[in-house]
Amino acid sequence: MGNGHRRSSQPAGDDGGPVAAITAAIREQAYLTWARYREPEQDTSRALFERAYLGHYSSVDAYVVQLVDAYELDAKLDAAIAEPFRRHVDIDITALGRALVARTTIYTLQAVPVGVWVFNGEIE
Numbered sequence: 160m161g162n163g164h165r166r167s168s169q170p171a172g173d174d175g176g177p178v179a180a181i182t183a184a185i186r187e188q189a190y191l192t193w194a195r196y197r198e199p200e201q202d203t204s205r206a207l208f209e210r211a212y213l214g215h216y217s218s219v220d221a222y223v224v225q226l227v228d229a230y231e232l233d234a235k236l237d238a239a240i241a242e243p244f245r246r247h248v249d250i251d252i253t254a255l256g257r258a259l260v261a262r263t264t265i266y267t268l269q270a271v272p273v274g275v276w277v278f279n280g281e282i283e
Contacts (some may be wrong), residue, residue: 193268219257219277220256264279
């Protein structure tokens, strides 16, 4: 569901048809929810939203999995840690997600009817 992460590219095989329309609708709902969530004195411009919005995901864990994949962290662990030790080292996806939220690196808003919208917490 991470359809908001790569803003400049369309999904493979999409020619601006139904997938693009669904993606645009999800993004519009994310903007409307985000704007309602903001305090009255806070900026609700589209420009700020576009900088802060990281995408729609089924859960925070799904977002973290996408991060781990994007940064190729498993491959880096494979290269840095030799067997037999590597098989005992893994990334705790749920704990990493909780840490990102706790440190306000990211924040989420409930996406209705399913999932979460993820935002960069370091962009005000």
